[in-house]
Amino acid sequence: MISGGDRMAQVDDNDDASRDASTPRDTGTLGKLMVLLDLVTHSDAPLRFTDILALAGQPRGTLHRQLGHLVEEGLLEIDAEGRYAPGLRLLDLASRSWARNEFRLIAAPHLAALHRETGETVHLGVLRGSSIIYLDKVEGHQPVRMYSQIGNASPCYCTGVGKAALSVLTADKLSELLRSLHFNRFTSATHMNAETLLAEIRDIVSVGHAYDREEHEAGIRCVAAPIWSDDRSFIGGVSVTGPAYRLSMELLQAWAVPVQMTARKIMDEMRIRLGPRR
């Protein structure tokens, strides 16, 4: 179906919990096209027309015209074998979106400072639905594969930034989100139900920071602090991440202070630059 030979072990969390397949979208023609765009971008190899036909379950004629429109607009591309892949227009649109993002611009110098202080990778993320979208990253001197993280949508229930973000949701929004979650096991430490997750969130609320104890990726730990606007319409977080062999839980605990201070500084500046209510 979805292409036979999948070489390279594309490590992918997939899961897209922020949008539920069962919930129909009420955005008319655009919604239907975005479903297709998601289908193609979430696949890990280009899809042939027939593959998409099977996945989308639409009439041939309809699907053909829809894909044609997406290609025409550069959102999809057809390769030499007639298979559909994500289009480069997405890159152009996204680079503009990223370059001007106010939150990222405000946070950038503080992320750099936190990186200097800890020497480990620093992440900035935003809560969107039930996913964390990483907006920025400051890391060491390895040949960086930045896009591998920036723009990536990861589940909120197994990342430091995600759990920190959940801890500042209003009670009703939190329970609503918890109800809609479906859990995916990434490691043996991944939360697999709302009860244990909620219990940890209560702890996070009281201490003001969250840990990822190898819950998303084996061997990777992090400590994170939430960032939120006064009216909670905007929620994100900042984290310091690294390999477990180098980052003991004690060390992470010590870093909780600078991480929280970084979050605080970013929030202070947001109030100045974006106004106090938001």
Place this chain on the structure above:
Amino acid sequence: MISGGDRMAQVDDNDDASRDASTPRDTGTLGKLMVLLDLVTHSDAPLRFTDILALAGQPRGTLHRQLGHLVEEGLLEIDAEGRYAPGLRLLDLASRSWARNEFRLIAAPHLAALHRETGETVHLGVLRGSSIIYLDKVEGHQPVRMYSQIGNASPCYCTGVGKAALSVLTADKLSELLRSLHFNRFTSATHMNAETLLAEIRDIVSVGHAYDREEHEAGIRCVAAPIWSDDRSFIGGVSVTGPAYRLSMELLQAWAVPVQMTARKIMDEMRIRLGPRR
């Protein structure tokens, strides 16, 4: 403020020469929505409803619903003041598009090698219409601002990769593209007409590499080599870029060899991995 008196000719063709110039955009509802998305992402500040109303020249009711759909799908976002900005969903889509791009994956190790050899910034770009879209970048040890370059669309007539790409277009495609170009002065060295550009392209064809002599940005030089598929359905390029004070034209000339060799290696591997025809 943004919108001054610039009432943007609707079918401005922005940059896509790959689209047949004679046929107007015929992607129905999607096409209309993409015009709006472009409007908002190309602005350099969030736009209010009324700003967009003036720019798009559509009836209030229509525009309102269209923007609503774009917001609903996460392609646009509304900030606290009710202004429209590019949405984060674009980042998620783009990161997937980038992560799986075969050309980039093939080229990556060769870019790294070229960077090691020269010590300067290496770029990988693809010709899209009359723009170069940068797909990857390898640079020094500064805190990297990758998105600032990756995904960026730059004009083909004033960048090294762009001119290198033009040099491998078929004669008819080249003249078609040259006809559709409108030139924008970035520096005193920027080509401002098709004649001088075409003259330089002839030189590039004969030597196999192109220079950017501070034509896009003052103080920045580069040397680039084209990369193309046998059937010319795919055209891009690789370059080494740096500050003019450090990169004399003599040094760039010396680097033309490794840059061309890098391009050659990438093309060889493309033939193996993607098949010889394409």
Place this chain on the structure above:
DNA sequence: AAATAAAGTTCCAAATAATGGAATTTTTCG
């Protein structure tokens, strides 16, 4: 604080674009 203006939102008959089943063409493969 009331009046006024501007911005934003909702409504619904008419216009337009999308739909989908089937026919047709092209490509692939034995």
Place this chain on the structure above:
DNA sequence: CGAAAAATTCCATTATTTGGAACTTTATTT
């Protein structure tokens, strides 16, 4: 070459979008 699969085109029907106007909310002025 011939058969099967895949991709593409066609067009009457159906659903979505359209756009003018009425309406509500927010900002500005007196």
